[in-house]
Amino acid sequence: MLRRRSFPVALSLVFSLLLGAGPASAQSVASVVDDMQAAYDRQLETVDTYIVETNxxxxxxxxxxxxxxxxxxTQTQMKGSGTSSFAANTTPSAAYGMQFNRLRQHATYAGTETxxxxxxxxxxxxxxxxxxxDMSGNATRMTYYVDAERHVPARMVMETAASGQQGPNPSSVAIRFKNYQTTDGLTLPHRMEIQLNANLSAEQRQQMRQAMEKMKQLPEQQRKQMEEMMGGQMEMMKQMMSxxxxxxxxxxxxxxxxxxxxMF
Incomplete structure (x- = not known):
């Protein structure tokens, strides 16, 4: 099944993923975004199409x-019905298509971190x-960590408000971008790690454990049918618990x- 990316994080994530990074002396959002956009535009000059295959x-x-x-x-073709919806919306190309002008207007510069x-x-x-x-209405803050030397994102964190389903505390999704490599002028992260922090209550965790144990006890055919019906939700549950x-x-x-x- 093909899915059209809409550039949310979504988990979307994601699409505000590549935020401009400026030189080490940059002290404002404008200078950070200006330098990143310049590097982005240079890449656009030579790369018309690209295909990225992942696991x-x-x-x-x-x-x-x-x-x-x-x-x-971007169009994304998944490799399995159980793949997390977070992964479906988070491709290496999420490092492109940044809303630079909006970022200049609404972001604040918060210094540097390692x-x-x-x-x-x-x-x-x-x-x-x-x-x-397109960002989820529950999203309360986005924080971007941009490599000051290579001008590429190293980490992105989306925080969301607490809800009845997620527990009494705010939740977050963190994405780390690692192992950048350049292929024919195109620079992309070759490993991304998506960390879910749902801040579930003890009762909710217990309910999830019980639900997963019941799934394991089902006959194989029925269990597979249930997993296909739940799709990415089952994968999310496993990740939250692990x-x-x-x-x-x-x-x-x-x-x-x-x-x-x-394709398009």
């Missing part, structure tokens, strides 16, 4: 003009939907190749 999906990307500027549109040994600029958005209108991140590994990258017919 969870294959993403097809094609350059288009939107609002008078070039950007990429992420995975990298000095990063920190940009915070307290009204995520102002930067990305505490381990969802890992996305890039297996191949093809640049400036023909897209399959009727």
């Amino acid at each position: 969870l999906y294959t993403a097809y990307n094609q350059k288009v003009t939107q609002d008078g500027r070039p950007t990429y549109r 992420i995975d040994g990298l000095r990063c600029h920190v940009l915070r958005v307290d009204t995520p939907s102002a930067v990305d209108p 505490g381990n991140p969802i890992a996305i590994e890039v297996q191949s990258v093809q640049v400036n190749v023909d897209m399959p017919e009727d």
Whole structure:
């Protein structure tokens, strides 16, 4: 099944993922975003199409003009019905298509932090939907950590308000971008780790454990049917209970190749 990315995080994430990073001396959102956009525009000059295959999906990307500027549109083909919906909306190409002008208006510069040994600029958005209108209404803050040397995102965190389903405390989704490599002028992270922090209550965790145990006891055919019906929700439950991140590994990258017919 093909899914069109709409650039939310969603988990969407994600689409405000690649935020500009400026030089080490940058002290404002404007300078950070200006430098990132310059690097982004240079890449657009040479990369018209690219296909990224990962362990969870294959993403097809094609350059288009939107609002008078070039950007990429993406179609994602998943590799299994049980794949997390977070992964479905978080492709390496999420590092592109940033709403630069909106980010300049609504982000604040919060200094620098070290992420995975990298000095990063920190940009915070307290009204995520102002930067990305497709962002979930529960999103209360987006924080971007941008490598000050390579001008690429190292980490992104989306915080959401507490709800009855998630427990009494706010929740968050953190995405780490690792192992950047350049292929024919295209620079992408070759590993992404999505960490879910649902802050579930003890009672909710117990209910989830009981539900998963009941699933295991079902006859194999019935269990598979239930897992297919639940789709990404089952994968999310497993991740929440294990505490381990969802890992996305890039297996191949093809640049400036023909897209399959009727892809877009």
